[in-house]
Amino acid sequence: MFALVDANAFYCSAERIFDPALRNKPLVVLSNNDGNAISRTDEAKALGIRMGQPAHELAPLRRQGLVLRSANFALYGDISARVVDVLREHAPALEVYSIDESFLDVRGIHHVIPWCDRLRARVHRHTGIPCAVGIGKTKTLAKLGNRLAKTSGGVCQVSSSDSALATFDVGDVWGVGSAFGKHLAAHGIHTAAQLRDASGDLIRQIGGVVLARTQRELQGHPCLALEESPPSPKQIMVSRSFGQRVSDVDALAQALSTFAQRACAKLRRHGLTTAAIGVFFSTDSFRPEMPQYHPSATIGLAHPTDDSRDVLAAVFAALRQRFRPGYAYKRAGVILYDLAAVADRQPDLFRQPVQSSPLMSHVDAINARFGRNTVTLASSLVHGMAPAWSMRQAARSPLYTTRIDQLPHARC
DNA sequence: TCTGGGGTCCTAGGACCC
């Protein structure tokens, strides 16, 4: 038996913790660059705002009281960790599934619905985050239960024979996206109940083993287990759209250097090394009338590394190979592939074993203590004004919980 | 003016091996 604890409008709820004036107001949190809506409160949904709706369409709604906030992922990450801490205190076993969702193993818990209700209340009291809990024999059923719980009092259990399955659009089932949804509809399968009852061969044919597994889960046969320890990542990517388009190679190099160093810091946090570096940059695909160019390159390293300097050399080599003047670039990124822990690497017959650079651990320690860009490689150094490529964030809340100088003030 | 970022898994097909 699984329970899925899912925060309601998580990013918006996190914003409301330290800014009570936002409570009961329509609120939307925007993606990086203030691009589009990524979290909406019920009040905002009532204004007809869609997930992913572009920000420029939302601006006029401010006259109706809509508040827009830039994304503050440092805050959301910290609040998420606090929610998980509370869950961990009470749940026998737990899988952190995403920034705002955790699966709990609730086998053996008596009176599971009131137990989940108390858990919700505790999370709310200790973190200020409201959540809903779905319960089911499989993760897929718990997911459906969670959908119901959002609108029906906070906790909801769903079984495979539940009549509610006929009320769910097949596209609402976890694992059924728009492509499978269309395919299923073409075969007359429109609801979760119809997917549950369809021919197994047909489902296998439409969506392979993945969709077949989803069907089995709907029938109440667990196919997906609780994964308590997150697997080590297989790739690490840092990419951004730019606040403004840039054309010169120096600006692009500065952005890529920043992204590469951030990716390497993540790499070292996981205790991994990389042996292949991917670099891409691209013009604005939303401006088809402008000249388009979307180059990418992957550079294999002779020797695995976790040193930002080695990675940066590869990134710049790729940039030199692919850069063409005369284009306005809008987006770029760095991807680290072929990751492995130092200890798991095949030793090189002709070299000393891979070792983490002491310089890099000092850099990481300084940045952890004094803030992200206290020490960087010179190629990402920014003088004075924010560069053109940096993100637009017109309305970001303070880093209330992760920066000592931005702690909220309490009035006496 | 305007449209995010970061991942995973599966499958098919080709190259290559003995």
Added chain:
DNA sequence: TCTGGGGTCCTAGGACCC
């Protein structure tokens, strides 16, 4: 004159998730 069987690895593309 004929031309097997069994496998691995890699890549690209497509699907999904939050």
